[in-house]
Amino acid sequence: MSNTIALERKWCANNYHPLPIVLVKGLGAEVWDEDGRRYIDMMGCYSAVSFGHSHPRIVKALTEQAGRLAVVSRAYHTRPLGRFLERACRMTGMDGALPMNTGAEAVETALKAARKWAYTVKKVPPGQARVISAAGNFHGRTIAIVGMSTVGQYRDGFGPYPGGFVSVPFGDADALERAITPDTAAFLVEPIQGEGGIIVPPPGYLARCRDICTARNVLLIADEVQTGLGRTGRVLACEHDGVRPDAVTLGKALGGGMLPVSLFLARRDVIDVFRPGDHGSTFGGNPLAAAVGFEALGVLEDERLSQRAADLGTWLMERLHSLASPLIQDIRGRGLFIGIEFDPARIGANDVCLGLAARGVLTKDTHRNTIRFAPPLVISRDQLAEAVEALRLVLDERMAA
Template identity: 50%
Template sequence: MVDDKLRTPGAVRDAERWTAHNYHPLPVVISSAEGAWLTDVDGRRYLDCLAGYSALNFGHRHPQLIAAAHAQLDRLTLTSRAFIHDQFADFCRELAELCGKDLVLPMNTGAEAVETGIKVARKWGYQVKGVAAGQANIVVAEGNFHGRTTTIVSFSTDEDARADFGPYTPGFTVVPYGDLDALTAAINENTVAVLLEPIQGEQGVVVPPEGYLPGVRQVCTERNVLFIADEIQSGLGRTGATFACDHEGVVPDMYLLGKALGGGIVPVSAVAANADVLGVLKPGQHGSTFGGNPLACAVAIEVVRLLATGEFQRRSAELGERLRAGLEGLLGKGLVGVRVRGLWAGLDIDPALMSGREACERLAARGVLAKDTHGSTIRLAPPLVITEEEIDLAVAQLAEVLAG
């Protein structure tokens, strides 16, 4: 029997009492999980339709990933990059092959991968492109979400993420997302990279116009600028392909990866690029104590192997069509906008009906967990192990919420 002091209301109060309020979580206290389902401290079960912002693409406690973690825990967990461990080369090689790139630089979090990409692009600009010292510029998009470090929030257009954290880091030009003409006009002789999310997740799963990503690829090639794709949320099977860029046959110069790469067990991120890009780094110029540690690599190797079969990409594509059909059936019945790519959806609720937060609270009361963003928009990103029946359940519960 669960002790009363651990039950939901008390645990929520304790969290609010002892934690800085940088998040506003739903009042649900999870104690265990399996596959696409979570169980709270009172034994209530919830269908997980967020999957840790895509960190749990393979579901909770995937047996193959848990086995790899257990085996590695019994052998070796950390060496630092001062030494080489026996999981490191396999991870880097297999991820490089999955990405079609020469080299991989492992880190821990998505924000670290983005910071790494920024540093590499600037150094490449000075050493390879010949940009004047201190003048490197990177073009980014409005509505972006690449993390919350001081440099990254410097080019955010979300005032909640940006306000009162200045002075801000220079070296970025912001253009409208999906506007190829504006992006092209922003590139000059000091531009070293274009940094984009192929689909903007935090903004509400915003898919750019068809032809936009190929256009970005073309202009970057023509102007000798690196195309950096932040696939931290959109990559590794989420959209029905290994990478969201794959949907339009686009290959960026640099992939930024994270979230699902750690299998929902440990934080793992990575930058993948060819040697003419990542090769600009020399010893001592960038690093991380925990980046590429043995436990992280052991889990991530299994993640890459799961993706190498193509099974999860196919599941995401096929089940995503079922999700799309169900959600589009709610247009005009409380939903005013639906965007779906694979098992990733952004839903705009009629703001006269309720806020996104209220919708998520009502869904939680019905046993479905989702996340709101930007007022009346909610996001769905269930684990790729979800079934057809579970998708139907989520859509049915959403329909009930919208119906009041």
């Protein structure tokens, strides 16, 4: 066993099960381990490295800002924040934003905003506001958020949970309509469920949800922490259904693969429910994060990475379907956000990941015996072809066994 792995196992809580690989360097869509072996990164750190490892523009923005001013708290104004929020709002069509650090914090901010909006704008009776979420969701790991989860492992041993949350089946707009009451504040939904297994809802689902929420005066909040910022071939995955949500959560890719940066963005009457002292974060909106977030959004726009994800995603989906392996049960996704589900009676998704790693391709499994192909959006077609060929070899080897 590597000394690095042994040291981590001795001192780190056992809350992850990483592959037995020690990474020391990354560039673009490739990473290298401590023995100098090169791998293609087909996971992209759950979309946090959408713009590639060590992108030179983002590294430059990070180092230059770190040399000037990094963290001072929101007790003062700083130059990078305003232009960062302006760019983010213009790109997403939102009226204002509240900066945080992690995706889970952005979702918690969304929940607080929805409840306060319900009481101050919609006039829901005090203490009665409800938020609807979709079964199979993954919005983060806080107590409130796992209280909304329908996944046993996320919940077991961590209750009791706050009330005021209701779950409906994902992809079922009729179920959403039935669940809404006069006390409903918001519907929080991932346009594509990531950790749930890259689950794509039926065509028109989000558009129907938009119409229902508008008719019933309910906020539609899109959790785009994984799906946003080019991942599915659009800046926001909601755009595939022509939907403009009332609020959006962003994170992961927003930090340019460098540090945690997240935002809650919303229309004016929602963002304006916050008053000084209502909510905050010591690190949220710090100059370093704002400079990196601003540059990350610039890279997304200047390098046309949304279009690149759309084009490469179509090509990758065709190549994966051409494998025609009986071990594959389903291939689904949009852009460079693709899940490959395997027959659990014949091969485990984790075994596929280990086989891929042995052939120089890295990813991890998720729910429904599925692996994800969600690489940095800067990946080349040749690198994608190499990953598909590695998958073919893994599956052929299992079939021959």
